[in-house]
Amino acid sequence: MSFQPERALSFGSAAKLYDEARPTYPAQFVQWALTDLPDNPKVLDLAAGTGKLTRVLHEYVTDVVAVEPDPGMREQFAAASPNIPILEGKDTSIPLPDSSVDAAFVAQAWHWFDAAAASAEILRVLRPGGVLVIAWNVKDDSIGWVRDYCDLFEIGARASLPRRTPEVAWGVAQQRDFPWSQQRTVEQLVDLALSTSWSLSLPQSARRVVAEKIREQLRALPGAESELELPYITQASRFVAPV
Numbered sequence: 246m247s248f249q250p251e252r253a254l255s256f257g258s259a260a261k262l263y264d265e266a267r268p269t270y271p272a273q274f275v276q277w278a279l280t281d282l283p284d285n286p287k288v289l290d291l292a293a294g295t296g297k298l299t300r301v302l303h304e305y306v307t308d309v310v311a312v313e314p315d316p317g318m319r320e321q322f323a324a325a326s327p328n329i330p331i332l333e334g335k336d337t338s339i340p341l342p343d344s345s346v347d348a349a350f351v352a353q354a355w356h357w358f359d360a361a362a363a364s365a366e367i368l369r370v371l372r373p374g375g376v377l378v379i380a381w382n383v384k385d386d387s388i389g390w391v392r393d394y395c396d397l398f399e400i401g402a403r404a405s406l407p408r409r410t411p412e413v414a415w416g417v418a419q420q421r422d423f424p425w426s427q428q429r430t431v432e433q434l435v436d437l438a439l440s441t442s443w444s445l446s447l448p449q450s451a452r453r454v455v456a457e458k459i460r461e462q463l464r465a466l467p468g469a470e471s472e473l474e475l476p477y478i479t480q481a482s483r484f485v486a487p488v
Contacts, residue, residue, distance in 0.1 A: 286308070382477050
């Protein structure tokens with residue numbers, strides 16, 4: 246996806262929906278990402294959104310700071326995680342000193358970044374030997390109903406396509422995929438679809454049409470009266486900063 250800062254900031258108006266609808270991140274991914282860091286590391290979550298990943302990181306690391314450009318997302322973050330600092334900043338302007346963090350995480354956001362400028366700015370704040378971890382939660386559309394569901398609102402970024410390889414100006418990527426799943430009701434899956442940037446850019450009338458199509462499709466599935474198991478793959482890349 247090309248660099249689109251305006252669309253990247255489309256989520257703030259629906260920050261509460263985003264926080265409630267979007268998936269978390271699996272423990273095995275975070276444990277892998279934090280491997281070989283110093284004791285008591287300082288960790289940055291860049292473009293943290295409402296803190297979906299930040300809260301998982303905070304279960305393992307005491308010193309976590311989040312940076313987010315969108316004021317609506319920062320407000321929701323502060324409401325959900327008042328014990329974690331959240332700062333205004335972006336991929337090309339991180340409000341932290343040089344060589345001040347041991348790890349930087351970017352989840353669901355690298356495709357919005359200016360890759361060359363972001364690579365340089367992240368390298369500035371990383372300590373020598375620190376790590377940059379870039380991750381996406383991708384719906385596993387090798388499952389038929391998941392593919393049909395995604396076709397109603399999502400273009401590209403499918404698990405059945407080649408994994409994302411982010412362009413970073415330094416380091417060699419260590420890559421891992423982490424399959425996991427989440428139990429969701431029909432209405433939660435509707436909200437998930439409506440939380441995408443594509444859906445948020447639609448007029449309200451079109452959003453209602455999309456929501457009803459998804460609702461109708463999902464209600465026809467076995468087990469839809471309780472919960473459906475939505476499979477994900479967390480695709481992760483880990484880069485080590487030069488020493």
